[in-house]
Amino acid sequence: MPDAPPEPPYLAQGCVTPYPRSELLRQRLWSLVQATLFRFSLPRAHAFRARLLRLFGADIPEPAKVVIFASARVFFPWKLRLEPRSMVGREVNLYNLGPVTLRRGANLSQGVHLCAGSHDIARWSMPLVTAPIVIGENAWLAAEVFVGPGVTIGELAVIGARSVVMRDQPARMVCAGNPCRPLRPRPEPT
């Protein structure tokens, strides 16, 4: 039998998961916990959900006092830091392939998607590229905001609903749009 002709290159060719098998297994186990104990916990059982996340390695320093809705999803708990008084709303998707940090009092409304991974488009293998996302102290991301990898959002910033944030946003500004841009100052609350 003659050799098959060589296959021409294709996108994601030879792309392999950068995660060791043990980490993937741990992720599967967490997914299971998330889809059951976490998902069907009582609405106000925020402390319980924080404890589950911490059990899987999340960095949630005491006094935690975080709010995490039962329908929120976290990909890698061990790459998540939630500072006190931060809030993760309904159906938030923390796709934290890289590290994600919510500073003190940072607030994510329903359906926010933090995506800390992308791919290197210069290579056929499109290797995974991750970069940290940091949501600043007392910043508020309104409904269904999308944040890409490597983005830092400043202290007390407000990001309008459905904004697409691919670059850093400054502190104390109201920002919105696709792509998200600073629009006007956000005065210190009273």
Added chain:
Amino acid sequence: MPDAPPEPPYLAQGCVTPYPRSELLRQRLWSLVQATLFRFSLPRAHAFRARLLRLFGADIPEPAKVVIFASARVFFPWKLRLEPRSMVGREVNLYNLGPVTLRRGANLSQGVHLCAGSHDIARWSMPLVTAPIVIGENAWLAAEVFVGPGVTIGELAVIGARSVVMRDQPARMVCAGNPCRPLRPRPEPT
């Protein structure tokens, strides 16, 4: 033991639900009904789903003749008005913290999100602010449109897929974008 130092202010500090306990309980009960009887009703059982909503206080005047897909979600049925011949498509999210009205023949395609609540960013406690959403007679919102609180969409308007609507949109115009803007007239259908 000395007193702990006072905690500095943080976003949503002292934020309390504006809803009485009885309303929250009713909402939980509705969620349960929605996740079971409503969700798993037969595809064409639109009248049945309208009856369930009405049982929980929705204002759906006779002759209802509304179409409501089983995968649509309503937060507070008692803050929803569906006029005859209106349509709520697949996986629509009526997050009606404030009143939501669909006028006669108004039409929501799959994945539309009507969000009738926001927060007052001038206050640390970020109190909930709600404002009514009204979708005008025979207006059509295409797939995955997002509508913010206080927005009225005019009669026979067409809103393009994935638009983000934070202001009123005029009647008989095709509108689209983030933010959504009127683009061209929409002639009366024949």
Added chain:
Amino acid sequence: MPDAPPEPPYLAQGCVTPYPRSELLRQRLWSLVQATLFRFSLPRAHAFRARLLRLFGADIPEPAKVVIFASARVFFPWKLRLEPRSMVGREVNLYNLGPVTLRRGANLSQGVHLCAGSHDIARWSMPLVTAPIVIGENAWLAAEVFVGPGVTIGELAVIGARSVVMRDQPARMVCAGNPCRPLRPRPEPT
């Protein structure tokens, strides 16, 4: 009893499904399979999921070597063509009321939505209008991109996260935004 006054026209009046009953039944059956066997198959069982799709009429030529995540959804498998080495990511929504084709090595990231149907707004009955979507060879659509009916995306194009694509996008360009526009060349990968 006097006749009721005639009802004034309303949007989607007399709108009927263009699909024969047998096709709708087949779709229901597929939905059931998708929600069970497909959805709960093992993460790496891509070949199994391709077989299920093919069983329902999908055009997946050998050697398939496609990647299809278990949380992806397809509306009409018999209107789907997946060429070898194409990839359908997590929670992708292939709402293929019209034909959808992924060329060799085309790549859809999590939450992409290909919507191959719309409605004719010139008519009260808003008849369904479908048009093919073609994702070019080795093109990559990043997270949560939306693509409307009739769109062709060129070979090796990159479409940025959350873009809304209502027109054709050229080959070998990085494109993004709402509406999506070409931004800069995308060199051939190495």
